[in-house]
Amino acid sequence: MSKQDDIFKELASKYTEIDGKMLRDQLVEVEKENQINIPQGLDDSIYQKIRKQKSKKYITSVAQAAACLLILFFAGYLFNHITADKNQHLDMVRYSGNMQSDIDDAGDSNNETIILLTATLPEQFSISDIEQDNGETIYYIDDTNKDNVILSIHKSDDALDTEGLKQISIDGTPVFVLEKNDYILLKFIKDGNLYILTCKYDINTLIEIGESII
Amino acid sequence: MIFYMAFVSDDDKVKFEYLYTKYKRLLLYKAYEILKDYSLAEDATSEAFIRIYKNLHKIDDVNSNQTISFLVIIVKNISLTFLKREKRNAAEIFDDDLEDVTNLEDYILSEITSENIYLLMNQLTEDLKGVFILKYAHNLSNKEIANVMNIKESNVGVKLFRAKAKLSKILIKEGYVYE
Numbered sequence: 001m002s003k004q005d006d007i008f009k010e011l012a013s014k015y016t017e018i019d020g021k022m023l024r025d026q027l028v029e030v031e032k033e034n035q036i037n038i039p040q041g042l043d044d045s046i047y048q049k050i051r052k053q054k055s056k057k058y059i060t061s062v063a064q065a066a067a068c069l070l071i072l073f074f075a076g077y078l079f080n081h082i083t084a085d086k087n088q089h090l091d092m093v094r095y096s097g098n099m100q101s102d103i104d105d106a107g108d109s110n111n112e113t114i115i116l117l118t119a120t121l122p123e124q125f126s127i128s129d130i131e132q133d134n135g136e137t138i139y140y141i142d143d144t145n146k147d148n149v150i151l152s153i154h155k156s157d158d159a160l161d162t163e164g165l166k167q168i169s170i171d172g173t174p175v176f177v178l179e180k181n182d183y184i185l186l187k188f189i190k191d192g193n194l195y196i197l198t199c200k201y202d203i204n205t206l207i208e209i210g211e212s213i214i
Numbered sequence: 215m216i217f218y219m220a221f222v223s224d225d226d227k228v229k230f231e232y233l234y235t236k237y238k239r240l241l242l243y244k245a246y247e248i249l250k251d252y253s254l255a256e257d258a259t260s261e262a263f264i265r266i267y268k269n270l271h272k273i274d275d276v277n278s279n280q281t282i283s284f285l286v287i288i289v290k291n292i293s294l295t296f297l298k299r300e301k302r303n304a305a306e307i308f309d310d311d312l313e314d315v316t317n318l319e320d321y322i323l324s325e326i327t328s329e330n331i332y333l334l335m336n337q338l339t340e341d342l343k344g345v346f347i348l349k350y351a352h353n354l355s356n357k358e359i360a361n362v363m364n365i366k367e368s369n370v371g372v373k374l375f376r377a378k379a380k381l382s383k384i385l386i387k388e389g390y391v392y393e
Contacts, residue, residue, distance in 0.1 A: 007318055011335065023279075023282045144261055146300060
């Protein structure tokens with residue numbers, strides 16, 4: 001440890017002792033004069049949150065396993081569906097001589113498939129709700145710092161509309177952001193999906209989630 | 215019954231219950247001092263105890279001045295984050311005059327009273343002071359500080375740098391160190 005660090009250690013330790021003593025005196029005053037009332041339900045609320053912390057870890061592992069199974073299931077379903085349609089088409093061609101193809105249409109039949117969010121979110125975030133709306137999957141993400149996030153994901157082959165947005169980079173992936181009063185937006189394309197994140201206060205909230213996805 | 219299952223060991227459970235029962239009123243009071251709103255203070259206190267639960271292993275003596283200081287750093291940090299949200303003030307104000315950062319390697323700390331140490335340290339903003347105390351009084355790594363304060367590890371580095379720079383400047387200016 002350097003001499004400078006020694007000086008800082010000494011200052012920090014002495015300050016902590018003084019601060020601790022003053023806080024201890026304050027603790028006595030607060031208890032004696034009942035200066036602050038403990039709201040009803042605070043105890044239950046805290047213990048409930050601690051239980052959730054423990055079960056969150058188990059749920060994350062189970063969710064990831066379930067996500068893998070779902071991916072396998074839908075991949076199998078899509079493959080069978082396309083193969084069945086293709087065979088049907090070949091039969092029609094064989095018997096009717098029609099050269100029109102329905103195969104592309106089969107791929108559009110799954111607009112209601114949820115796009116899974118397989119990223120592990122940082123600890124202060126938790127998914128409170130999921131909606132599916134016409135090919136778009138919307139995740140409602142709660143933040144313990146009260147900067148809640150809405151994340152929408154949908155498949156996209158089109159070029160990203162970046163008008164009016166500023167480009168930054170997260171781990172080498174170009175990401176586009178907009179910051180206004182009470183409205184922050186971040187969007188990017190990854191693996192054929194368009195991710196759009198919005199929140200109210202802080203761009204860093206969206207960057208943290210973006211990092212976990214990218 | 216479910217509450218009992220949340221803890222790794224009985225010792226943890228006893229420790230947490232003790233800390234909660236003993237300090238909840240004080241933490242709520244400190245949160246209210248900053249937020250001036252009971253509902254937000256309740257949320258901040260609630261969040262503080264979740265972080266304390268996650269960092270129980272860092273607390274040895276539940277009655278020490280160091281522990282009470284540690285708990286208050288956490289609740290103040292959370293309260294200030296909430297306050298920033300409420301005031302929609304995302305911009306941090308940094309000192310501009312830290313261009314010439316002096317290294318104290320060649321200096322010696324002179325006699326300094328407790329009162330002066332207290333006044334000196336309180337010249338730092340709460341977030342810088344919190345990171346500095348966690349580093350030098352509680353011996354946490356940058357990664358551990360990032361977890362406690364719920365900020366990025368890179369942010370911890372920046373705040374530590376600023377805290378040390380500001381303190382060095384004050385120490386030299388007020389003659390608390392000499393070569």
